[in-house]
Amino acid sequence: MSHSTRARFRPQRHRRTFGLQSELARSRNLLRALFDGLDDGLALLDHTGRILAINRPLAAVLAREPNALVGQRWTAACAAIVPPFPAAWVSESLSDGCGRYDHARHAARSFDIETIPLLNNRRAEQLIVRVVDVTDRLHAEAQLVEQERFAASGRLAMIVAHEVNTPLQSIESCLHLATRADTSSTSYLRLAREATQRVGHILHQLAELYHPAAQQTRTLALNELLERILLLMSGTLARRGIALARELAPALPPLTLRGDDLTQMATSLILATADALPSGGTLTVRSAAAPQAVVLTVEASGAQFDRALLEDCFTGLPSPRTITTAHGIAIVRRIAACLGGTLTVATAAGMGGFTLTLPVNEPTQTAAYDHVKNF
Numbered sequence: 001m002s003h004s005t006r007a008r009f010r011p012q013r014h015r016r017t018f019g020l021q022s023e024l025a026r027s028r029n030l031l032r033a034l035f036d037g038l039d040d041g042l043a044l045l046d047h048t049g050r051i052l053a054i055n056r057p058l059a060a061v062l063a064r065e066p067n068a069l070v071g072q073r074w075t076a077a078c079a080a081i082v083p084p085f086p087a088a089w090v091s092e093s094l095s096d097g098c099g100r101y102d103h104a105r106h107a108a109r110s111f112d113i114e115t116i117p118l119l120n121n122r123r124a125e126q127l128i129v130r131v132v133d134v135t136d137r138l139h140a141e142a143q144l145v146e147q148e149r150f151a152a153s154g155r156l157a158m159i160v161a162h163e164v165n166t167p168l169q170s171i172e173s174c175l176h177l178a179t180r181a182d183t184s185s186t187s188y189l190r191l192a193r194e195a196t197q198r199v200g201h202i203l204h205q206l207a208e209l210y211h212p213a214a215q216q217t218r219t220l221a222l223n224e225l226l227e228r229i230l231l232l233m234s235g236t237l238a239r240r241g242i243a244l245a246r247e248l249a250p251a252l253p254p255l256t257l258r259g260d261d262l263t264q265m266a267t268s269l270i271l272a273t274a275d276a277l278p279s280g281g282t283l284t285v286r287s288a289a290a291p292q293a294v295v296l297t298v299e300a301s302g303a304q305f306d307r308a309l310l311e312d313c314f315t316g317l318p319s320p321r322t323i324t325t326a327h328g329i330a331i332v333r334r335i336a337a338c339l340g341g342t343l344t345v346a347t348a349a350g351m352g353g354f355t356l357t358l359p360v361n362e363p364t365q366t367a368a369y370d371h372v373k374n375f
Helices: 003-037 056-061 074-079 088-096 135-178 186-209 222-239 259-275 307-315 320-338 363-373
Strands: 041-046 051-054 100-106 109-120 123-133 217-220 242-248 255-258 281-290 293-301 342-346 351-359
Touching (some): 088 100, 135 186, 217 222, 222 259, 222 281, 222 293, 255 259, 259 293, 259 320, 320 342
Parallel strands (some): 242 281
Antiparallel strands (some): 041 051, 041 123, 109 123, 217 255, 281 293, 293 351, 342 351
């Protein structure tokens, strides 16, 4: 090719090169914008723990600009802020090549931290660090828990009011009849005394359920708590045409958790199952032992569970018409999961209900729920 021909094509090559460079620059800027625009904090580290790339949300947590953090060691960047940001999981993942996921509190915020190793010959060649600020979500969950706690307490208070009102009416009638001159007062006063004792017994059981110690982790006997709850609810269920059946296994291992958690779960399951019996029926409360666990089953013959209700209960997205019951069951499911247990639903022909399995656990296992309840 002659010199003149080469000269003629040189500008075209320059234009193509310039076009490719411009396209690469646009792509790089687009990726950077997407990287910085993520809500989650992300960082890429090399095998020594040096930061290769970090997006703006995570750099903001570390109180630096992204460019100033690139090239620094992760541990040094975390230690440079007050209070220091947790860094142990990163060092451990780089050392053993295993991913980790945990929760941490930092500067009045809550974070979920995940490490994702990129392995080469079973060694962590690079490591992705993902940090998610879950403060707002936990705050919303804490509010939902408290709302459901108040709702459950309100429903139980209405039941107790009904239960107390019945013997109070009997007392009033007996005392009225005892004041009549033409009747013997002995039998009426005896009936009034028995009704008074029943009121005292009901209030004593309610006090046991919501004793101040219920807010603390303690050892609980499931059957004793169920007997108290069923005593308080039996009259109300009977007026709705619902018969109660108890099948409580003896010598169950004790549970270690907060008493108000267990009360809330049992009450919510019984009420939800009773709501599925618009025409009455038999509601069975059953307890049993399982390997390293205790099982509570609440089921009813002829139960008519709404499919939409069950979906709401297990997705945590209640519709307006199912919001009360769905919230209750969703909270039961959340508490059970945080305690290492499970909640399942059964909708067999002619029989439906819930099965709650709780591990015979150590007190420390309840800490998984503390960051929501005590947010």
